[in-house]
Amino acid sequence: MHIRxxxxxxxxxxxxxxxxRGAAKTFLWFAEEVGELASAVAKGEDRANLTSEFADVLAWLVTLANVEGVDLEEAIKKFTSGCPGCGQLVCKCDAKLT
Ligand SMILES: [Mg+2]
Ligand SMILES: [Zn+2]
Known part of the structure; x- marks a missing residue:
């Protein structure tokens, strides 16, 4: 399935x-799901639970984009022809490891 x-x-x-619900409350739901994913990662939860939390975060991000009228397939074009910073497919920007 494509992002669109x-x-x-x-x-x-x-x-x-x-x-x-509107964008502001939708953002709160999204943030709550990000928190659940953070917790799952921190606890080292099993693959099934971790996968489920990724799905929740993605679904709420997509929901927020819908409320705001943002086409995510269009949005990711920012990255599909290379790093937005350096234009390379394998990023050569100064490392930001933290
Ligand atoms: Mg969740
Ligand atoms: Zn780069």
Whole structure:
């Protein structure tokens, strides 16, 4: 499934609720899911739980994009032809390891 198809699927499932909730509250849900992913990583949870938390974060990010009218397949073009910093496919920018 392409990112655009996933975004359309999430839109079909949830758009009425999402638009009623609005961007600010949707962002809070997204942030809560990021927290759950952080906790799963920190606890070293098993692959199934970790995978589920990644799915939640992605779904809520996509939801937020829908509420804001952002096309994520368009958005990722920022990266698809190379690092936005140096333009290389394998980044040659000064390392930012922390
Ligand atoms: Mg979750
Ligand atoms: Zn770079």
């Amino acid at each position: 198809e996933f975004q359309q699927l999430i839109d079909r499932m949830y758009s009425d609720k999402d638009r009623a």
